[in-house]
Amino acid sequence: GNSVTQMEGPVTLSEEAFLTINCTYTATGYPSLFWYVQYPGEGLQLLLKATKADDKGSNKGFEATYRKETTSFHLEKGSVQVSDSAVYFCALSPTQAGTALIFGKGTTLSVSS
């Protein structure tokens, strides 16, 4: 079946540090991959996505590359800010459009100044 595994948090960093949040997946076919971010008390916002192997999604300084050979979609940012503190969810969408997303458990990021 389809599943997503994220690194356990919380992740605590100082401002301007490098960020990596690992995400691996198991899927049949060719899923699309997503990173969503959730700020306290809010819903989920789409951060970036990739729809096929070797695609790189990027937004607001965050990047993730769809690696089919390692079934991974790790999130990275070169220099985090306090405002990046949030919960990050890796998710996949099975091949068929219109099906629900499958989420990882979420990773809490806390950035201090």
Add this chain to the structure above:
Amino acid sequence: GAVVSQHPSRVICKSGTSVKIECRSLDFQATTMFWYRQFPKQSLMLMATSNEGSKATYEQGVEKDKFLINHASLTLSTLTVTSAHPEDSSFYICSASPGSGSSTQYFGPGTRLTVL
């Protein structure tokens, strides 16, 4: 970009009452919408898939008579929590996809339900 709204954002009700939550896609039509429930510090749990013009598909363990879902139009889905009890207190989030082969889903801001 695609925007999904939810109303209300926060609701407090007495045990035994029913609460309706609306989910609207503001600038696109959504054949399919999804309802999730999120417990504190946990991931999202899919409750049901809401299909316009037909019955919702519920996940295993979700009581369809307690969580009534109606998808009356291509831009509106509602979730009614019937005879709410304190254990129904949670954060409810909906999402919608523009369809047409797109797998991207856009999420509403969520509704915090507290049952006293």
